[in-house]
Amino acid sequence: MSSPVAPSSRGELLHDTCQTQGESSGWANQSRGIGNFILKAAERNPDTPVHFFISSGGNAGLAAVLAAQTLGHPCSVVVPTSCKPYMIAKLKVAGAHEVVQHGASWREADAHLKEVVMKKAHEQSGVKGVYVPPFDGEDIWDGAATMAEEWEKQLGVLEGKEKAAADVVICSVGGGGLFSGLCQGIEASSSKTQIIAVETKGADSLNQSVKAKYLVTLPGITSIATSLGATQVCSTALAYALEDNVSSIVVTDKEAVSACLMFAEEERMLVEPACGASLAVIYGDMLKRVVEDVREDMKVIVVVCGGSTVGLEMLMKFKGEFEL
Secondary structure (H helix, E strand, C coil), rough: CCCCCCCCCCCCCCCCEEEECCCCCCCHHHHHHHHHHHHHHHHHHHCCEEEEEECCCCHHEEEHHHHHHCCCCCEEEECCCCCCCHHHHHHHHHHHHHHHHEECCCHHHHHHHHHHHHHHHHHHHCCCEEECCCCHHHHHHHHHHHHHHHHHHHHHHCCCCCCCCCCCCECCCCCHHHHHHHHHHHCCCCCCEEEEEECCEEEEEEECCHHHCCCCCCCCCCCEEEEEECCCCCHHHHHHHCCCEEEEEEEEEHHHHHHHHHHHHHHHHCCCCCHHHHHHHHHHCCHHHHHCCCCCCCEEEEECCCCCCCCCHHHHHHHHHHCC
């Protein structure tokens, strides 16, 4: 989905050529990567009952459940204790075979999935268990990369061409699956698109890794953007983030929530703080700090990447907490 971003309620004109690559149902952007992984795994096992297992902060798990259900396979999900009841309920309604809550971070939930849940399932039923990495896998990156081709076609229509490259792409980073896929897609098109990778303070494993030039593991996640709650990004994400056309920035939880509220007001869509992080680059007028020679005719893509873990009540709660 593509729609123009309206003028900011703060009176700052957001570029009317700026497009929003909308995947705001949360699992929608994840379904590109996770869905592609599950489809490929199912195709490799056409005559074998397969049980999929994934650890997730929420959105990737929902994408896995929906993809597995569509193909007629069960899917179990392990989420960290930071995962909200709202999201757990969504996973169950979507048809998750089992939802287990364990560990303070995604990394702890992932270890529990591999060491306890999958082993127990195999011992009890002998099923073929397939581990679904929420962000670190070539099939996941291949799925996410399809977005680049789509927006190039959409931008081409606006310019009367077959395709047109974006000048800037902004996306949020959790474990780095979406980000790696987008970088892969942009690289394949040989465009000179600048990529801005955004995290919230307290879930900024990529930014810290970029500064250190090696993978940094956070001691824990302190941001409310729990969907970005990977204490360490995948190595492919760091490799891309060190490229010259990539900038890594960090916003506060307050800036992310403020952007969510403004986006809801202008676009009538609810998105979670993990997504608000990217929107904050636009609404917070941060683009000029990162991109040289910002022009009003620049083609800027914001990947609106998640809404599954938020509801109106929760967003209003955040509004009150941050006095917005």
